[in-house]
Amino acid sequence: MSSHTAHEALGVVIWLFFIAYAVMKYYSNLEKLILITIVSFLFCYIGSTLPDIDNKKSRAFRRMNFFIAVGVFSAVFYYLSKTASSLEKAVISVIVSALITLGVVLTVTFIMPRHRGPIHSFKTGMIYGLFVLIISFFIFRNYLLAVLIGFFAFLSFASHLLLDKA
Numbered sequence: 001m002s003s004h005t006a007h008e009a010l011g012v013v014i015w016l017f018f019i020a021y022a023v024m025k026y027y028s029n030l031e032k033l034i035l036i037t038i039v040s041f042l043f044c045y046i047g048s049t050l051p052d053i054d055n056k057k058s059r060a061f062r063r064m065n066f067f068i069a070v071g072v073f074s075a076v077f078y079y080l081s082k083t084a085s086s087l088e089k090a091v092i093s094v095i096v097s098a099l100i101t102l103g104v105v106l107t108v109t110f111i112m113p114r115h116r117g118p119i120h121s122f123k124t125g126m127i128y129g130l131f132v133l134i135i136s137f138f139i140f141r142n143y144l145l146a147v148l149i150g151f152f153a154f155l156s157f158a159s160h161l162l163l164d165k166a
Contacts, residue, residue, distance in 0.1 A: 004049065004059055006163055011048020011156040015041050018152040032140075039139060040149050043132045047156035050128060051164075054112050054119045061112075065105050073101040122158060129154030 018040055026033040052058040080093035118124060133150025140146060 004052070007048045007052070007160045008045065010159045010163060011044045012041075014048070014152055014156045014159055015044035018044070018148065021148070036140070036145070036149075039136065040152065043136075043149060043153040044156040047125075047128060047132070047153045048160050050157060051120045051124070051160045054114065056109065056112070065108065068108060069101050069105050072104045073097050076100050120161065120164070122161065125154050125157035125161065128157050 019037060022033060022036050022040065026036060049058075049060040052060040053064045055061055077093055077097040080096060081090060083089070129150045131150075132153035133146050136149040137143060137146035
């Protein structure tokens with residue numbers, strides 16, 4: 001089994017191959033190149049660590065729970081605080097938001113499949129690549145660029161699975 005650092009490093013190497021293409025294609029549009037660099041890096045990095053979200057001891061699992069907690073708490077608090085007109089209601093909004101967040105994080109932890117189960121598969125990697133392709137298309141409105149970012153995101157996901165086999 002490879003280390004988390006090895007998965008991250010291989011994801012970055014795969015991303016560098018994509019960036020070599022992007023720099024040659026978009027060198028004249030610096031703003032677009034910067035956005036492509038940031039978006040593609042995030043998707044390749046996430047893809048290279050994503051298969052380990054089903055391992056409750058992994059950094060990927062802890063990060064996932066953190067982002068879920070921040071997102072759920074923010075959304076619930078925003079919704080509840082719209083009607084909070086006093087300090088007492090604001091405190092109740094915080095408490096309710098925290099309890100709902102705790103419930104969601106515990107539920108996600110409980111329903112997470114076993115490590116190296118369905119999340120640790122090439123099929124999930126293809127779904128991830130398709131998801132990235134769709135998001136990339138909405139960001140850039142360029143089908144070829146979206147396909148390439150989705151493909152490299154899939155490659156970074158697949159690299160994790162291949163490193164685990166080595």
